[in-house]
Amino acid sequence: xxxxISLLRTLALPLLFLSHSVPASAERPVTLEQFxxxxxxxxxxxxxxxxxxxxxxxxxxxxMQASPETGLTTRNxxxxxxxxxxxxxxxxxxxxxxSRPLAVRDDMxxxxxxxxxxxxxxxxxxxxxxxxxxxxxxxxAAVVTYVGKVIVGKEDGASQVPEIKARGMSPESALIRxxxxxxxxxxxxxxxxxxxxxxxxxxTLRDHLMSAKIEADVRFNNYLSGVINRAADLGPMPHAAxxxxxxxxx
Amino acid sequence: MMQFLGVKKQILRVFLCILAMxxxxxxxxxxxxxxxxxxxxxxPSVARSALFHLDGISEDVARGDLLECMxxxxxxxxxxxxASSADYGLxxxxxxxxxxxxxxxxxRNASLQQCMVLRGYRLFLVDEQVWLQILRVNDALQLKTxxxxxxxxxxxxxxxxxxxxxxxxxxx
Numbered sequence: 001x002x003x004x005i006s007l008l009r010t011l012a013l014p015l016l017f018l019s020h021s022v023p024a025s026a027e028r029p030v031t032l033e034q035f036x037x038x039x040x041x042x043x044x045x046x047x048x049x050x051x052x053x054x055x056x057x058x059x060x061x062x063x064m065q066a067s068p069e070t071g072l073t074t075r076n077x078x079x080x081x082x083x084x085x086x087x088x089x090x091x092x093x094x095x096x097x098x099s100r101p102l103a104v105r106d107d108m109x110x111x112x113x114x115x116x117x118x119x120x121x122x123x124x125x126x127x128x129x130x131x132x133x134x135x136x137x138x139x140x141a142a143v144v145t146y147v148g149k150v151i152v153g154k155e156d157g158a159s160q161v162p163e164i165k166a167r168g169m170s171p172e173s174a175l176i177r178x179x180x181x182x183x184x185x186x187x188x189x190x191x192x193x194x195x196x197x198x199x200x201x202x203x204t205l206r207d208h209l210m211s212a213k214i215e216a217d218v219r220f221n222n223y224l225s226g227v228i229n230r231a232a233d234l235g236p237m238p239h240a241a242x243x244x245x246x247x248x249x250x
Numbered sequence: 251m252m253q254f255l256g257v258k259k260q261i262l263r264v265f266l267c268i269l270a271m272x273x274x275x276x277x278x279x280x281x282x283x284x285x286x287x288x289x290x291x292x293x294p295s296v297a298r299s300a301l302f303h304l305d306g307i308s309e310d311v312a313r314g315d316l317l318e319c320m321x322x323x324x325x326x327x328x329x330x331x332x333a334s335s336a337d338y339g340l341x342x343x344x345x346x347x348x349x350x351x352x353x354x355x356x357x358r359n360a361s362l363q364q365c366m367v368l369r370g371y372r373l374f375l376v377d378e379q380v381w382l383q384i385l386r387v388n389d390a391l392q393l394k395t396x397x398x399x400x401x402x403x404x405x406x407x408x409x410x411x412x413x414x415x416x417x418x419x420x421x422x
Contacts, residue, residue, distance in 0.1 A: 131322060132365055172367040175375050180360035228322055228361040230368050237368040240318040242310035245407075246400045 027093040029111040031100055037204040042117035042139035045196065045209070047149040047189075048095050049108035050160075057099045057109060061152060061186075062123035065091035065116060066136060066220050073123065073223045091116060092123075092223075103200035108149060110200055117141040121218055124229070125152040128184040129222045132237055133230035135188050137212035144201070144209045148191035153232075155183050163187050163232040180227045187233040190214060299381035300363055302371040302410045312410035316403055319365035323358045371410065384409060 044063065052058045064073035073091065093113045101109025121136045123129060139145045153159035156177065157168035164185055167173055176183065191211040198206050217234050230237060304312070367373055376384070385405040 132368060170367070172363070172373040175373050176360050176363045176367065178375070179356040179363070183360065183364065222322070227357050227364070229364055236370055237365070239307075239311050239369055240314035242308065243314040243317055244310050245313065245404055 027113050027115040029095055029099040029101075029113050031102070035112070035114075035202045037202065038114070039142040040117075041114045042141055043144040043205065043208075044093070044113050044115060044120070044139050044147055044212075045110065045144050045201075046095075046113075046147040047105075047108040047110050047195065048101075049106075049149075049151060050153075051101070051104060051107050051109050053107065055100060056097055057095045057101070057111070058097065059126045059152060060097070061095040061125045061150060062224070063093040063113070063115070063120050064123035064220070064223050065118050066121045066218070068119050071218070071220045073121065073220050091118075093120075103197050105197070108151075110197070112144070112201070112205075115139060121220055122147075122150060122186070122188065122231075123220075123223055124184075124226070125186055126154075126184040127182065127224065127226045128229045129224040129226045130186070130231055131220055131222045131228045133217045133219060133234045135231065136215040136218040139212075142208060144205045145212045146191045146193060146196055146209060147188075147212045148214070149189035149195070150186055151189070152184060152186045155185055155229075155232075156181070161187055161232070167232050183227055183229060185229050185232040187231060188214065299376055299378050300359065300366075301374040301376060301381065301384065302366045302406065303374065303412075303414055304369075304371045304410060305413070307371075307411050309404075309407045309411040313403060313407035315366060315369050315371070316406055316410070319362050319369075320403075322365055323361035 048057060048061050050058075066073045093115045095111050095113070099109075099111060101111055103110040117140055118138070119136060120139050122134045124131075124134070137145060137147060151161050151164070153161055153164035155164065155168040155173050157165060157173075159165045159168065164187060167185060191214070193209060193211055196209065201209070222228055302312070302316070307315075363373055385402065
């Protein structure tokens with residue numbers, strides 16, 4: 001039995017690699033040993049899970065820097081759009097399957113990421129891009145921006161989170177899973193500083209902690225070229241503006 | 251002896267990991283093969299096409315929803331599908347996605363369906379023949395840019411806005 005589990009873990013790693021690549025230069029969570037404070041950098045602190053009882057994050061959770069003007073993520077110096085699969089992306093941060101949390105509580109891991117200051121979006125998880133609606137926040141320099149709790153789940157009806165479970169229980173969801181069985185969504189529990197265990201933070205950061213001002217229902221480009229979705233706690237998507245029928249020959 | 255067996259097991263694990271990476275890497279390196287959806291439950295021999303319906307929606311709003319969702323789904327195209335898009339236009343490419351059962355189209359089909367369902371539409375998956383019959387289109391795959399392409403969106407929008415009989419049995 002043990003060797004079977006071991007074999008599955010061995011094979012799972014490259015499969016995860018295939019399903020959701022981590023950009024070479026994406027920012028990743030830091031451990032206390034790796035940590036050094038810089039006033040030029042921004043920091044985000046987030047509870048993410050469920051950890052499924054593991055020591056590292058069991059999947060991928062992306063944060064993408066997004067332009068407030070265009071809504072687009074990951075632009076290079078020439079202003080061209082890049083996808084997460086391109087090399088040399090500097091505007092991405094990913095909590096992934098090797099990321100170790102600073103603390104674990106209620107099967108959620110507390111992750112700290114040092115990143116470029118600016119406007120960030122919760123981009124998506126496990127190969128699904130939340131382009132149809134997600135959350136944005138500012139991460140200023142020299143501040144630890146506490147984002148809240150991000151709970152990720154597959155839309156297969158098995159999630160413990162009511163909003164995610166409800167999505168997976170609809171007859172339509174069952175039909176869509178025929179094409180995309182692993183479609184994923186998430187919910188954000190808004191930040192409350194009292195949720196942060198101060199003792200888990202590097203001492204240099206404790207005085208710089210602030211709650212993120214969350215902007216809800218933010219849309220952006222499909223940075224992953226993956227299947228698209230919407231955060232489960234945002235409710236239904238509003239309708240588009242009406243488009244009249246073209247005249248014959250139009 | 252136990253120590254020797256332990257080392258052997260570690261070597262086997264590393265070997266299996268390298269083997270799996272070798273199998274997986276070509277697909278990773280070639281973006282056209284990157285399809286993040288697990289298609290193990292999909293029967294590729296069954297071509298399925300989507301119809302959407304929402305009680306009380308106007309045809310114009312349904313058209314707007316369809317076009318916006320098609321645009322949002324277009325970024326989920328593989329390189330193969332992007333080439334199609336260059337040849338036949340965005341809508342033509344997405345119509346190909348609606349009809350096709352190829353692996354590269356599933357991602358955008360799922361994206362379009364998810365986008366419409368999130369707007370409250372009911373989803374009907376039917377086979378291609380029924381789909382063409384309901385929309386009264388002869389061969390949507392041969393549509394070119396311009397009038398004919400908007401005709402297929404019009405047909406989808408009209409279906410979405412037309413009241414369905416209580417005994418509608420499109421769901422497969």
